Amino acid sequence: xxxxxxxxxxxxxxxxxxxxxxxxxxxxxxxxxxxxxxxxxxxxxxxxxxxxxxxxxxxxxxxxxxxxxxxxxxxxxxxxxxxxxxxxxxxxxxxxxxxxxxxxxxxxxxxxxxxxxxxxxxxxxxxxxxxxxxxxxxxxxxxxxxxxxxxxxxxxxxxxxxxxxxxxxxxxxxxxxxxxxxxxxxxxxxxxxxxxxxxxxxxxxxxxxxxxxxxxxxxxxxxxxxxxxxxxxxxxxxxxxxxxxxxxxxxxxxxxxxxxxxxxxxxxxxxxxxxxxxxxxxxxxxxxxxxxxxxxxxxxxxxxxxxxxxxxxxxxxxxxxxxxxxxxxxxxxxxxxxxxxxxxxxxxxxxxxxxxxxxxxxxxxxxxxxxxx
Amino acid sequence: xxxxxxxxxxxxxxxxxxxxxxxxxxxxxxxxxxxxxxxxxxxxxxxxxxxxxxxxxxxxxxxxxxxxxxxxxxxxxxxxxxxxxxxxxxxxxxxxxx
Numbered sequence: 164x165x166x167x168x169x170x171x172x173x174x175x176x177x178x179x180x181x182x183x184x185x186x187x188x189x190x191x192x193x194x195x196x197x198x199x200x201x202x203x204x205x206x207x208x209x210x211x212x213x214x215x216x217x218x219x220x221x222x223x224x225x226x227x228x229x230x231x232x233x234x235x236x237x238x239x240x241x242x243x244x245x246x247x248x249x250x251x252x253x254x255x256x257x258x259x260x261x262x263x264x265x266x267x268x269x270x271x272x273x274x275x276x277x278x279x280x281x282x283x284x285x286x287x288x289x290x291x292x293x294x295x296x297x298x299x300x301x302x303x304x305x306x307x308x309x310x311x312x313x314x315x316x317x318x319x320x321x322x323x324x325x326x327x328x329x330x331x332x333x334x335x336x337x338x339x340x341x342x343x344x345x346x347x348x349x350x351x352x353x354x355x356x357x358x359x360x361x362x363x364x365x366x367x368x369x370x371x372x373x374x375x376x377x378x379x380x381x382x383x384x385x386x387x388x389x390x391x392x393x394x395x396x397x398x399x400x401x402x403x404x405x406x407x408x409x410x411x412x413x414x415x416x417x418x419x420x421x422x423x424x425x426x427x428x429x430x431x432x433x434x435x436x437x438x439x440x441x442x443x444x445x446x447x448x449x450x451x452x453x454x455x456x457x458x459x460x461x462x463x464x465x466x467x468x469x470x471x472x473x474x475x476x477x478x479x480x481x482x483x484x485x486x487x488x489x490x491x492x493x494x495x496x497x498x499x500x501x502x503x504x505x506x507x508x509x510x511x512x513x514x515x516x517x518x519x520x521x522x523x524x525x526x527x528x529x530x531x532x533x534x535x536x
Numbered sequence: 537x538x539x540x541x542x543x544x545x546x547x548x549x550x551x552x553x554x555x556x557x558x559x560x561x562x563x564x565x566x567x568x569x570x571x572x573x574x575x576x577x578x579x580x581x582x583x584x585x586x587x588x589x590x591x592x593x594x595x596x597x598x599x600x601x602x603x604x605x606x607x608x609x610x611x612x613x614x615x616x617x618x619x620x621x622x623x624x625x626x627x628x629x630x631x632x633x634x
Binding site for chain 1: 541542543544555556557559561563565566570572574575577627628629630
């Protein structure tokens, strides 16, 4: 190891893969787990307790749609009792009256609400859920009424990139402290739909200018976090802050992963909570150690002075595009196959230019891809 | 409860506090104080921590400066510049409420 093993700070808990929305860029895997594979309440509570012991300070409760778990209040209370900062990541559709207040009373610290569009028609079309936008607005109002701090999350792609100024106005009008303008990452469902989702270069440039100006204008009023689109980048993002460096995630069945898409790397196998403790998995899991630190790096990463800034970028993107999970993230201009990113952008533009009938996306849903026996 | 719709500027009369989405907490694993906020964890140094702890929603910035000047046995003017710059930066990031 090039640096000592530090305790993790953050954990993303995907409580369920069930979701009322079908966004075509969902970060869940193509093989979605059904409800009968989900951990029960007590196992999640044990896991949270071990996470707190291990040094986790922030837990993001996500899914699928985490509010579909009827025990969510109990799970929040368990985290709160351990002093863990608890963030609920919700689509805000179909959350029963009274539950947001119950979450706040259980000790929820913060709520993050996604909007697929700034306009109702966009939100409803991208999530494939009629009336979704209105329900989200109602969830935002309830969150504010319950005194919860609010982040609006806007996943950005070709079909809503021109709505970025409207997303900013929407977040302001909802009283949000924070807005995430997050360009979709092409893994999982988003990779399947890449040609349909890839924005045009000119739109990406406009977006960057709009966000930079808004950040300056809204300093001290609303924080804007910007996740720029990888394919248009010069340097890669420090994916997860570095593989297994200070965060990890847990899938609905208790599989512990360094990141969302880690299961797309075929050479790795992952362990489940239960048979092994979180502490053992964090320290000893071969999958966690595979790309930890810098020792695993090849050139040009190995001798790069940015190796401890971006940690080689995204391993899953290296797998998907370079065919080698230990390669430099092709988003990096120093990658020998960086030019392939520009080719993929061009390919997507050509595909988008062909008038299609009405099969824009492969919407995410259980059973599109069958589960292995 | 609406977020502030105008950028707040620090003055000696400001009464800073931590907003609801920010909390200071001792972390027994790392044996250090952490500032927890949505998505981010900060590890303040001793001086930052001394300022943040005084953001109790009762003390004015002027009072905080005078208090710190005594504690650090320092010139009030020098302390004032540092405290005001710190609080403005944290207020601009919505980590401190004025």
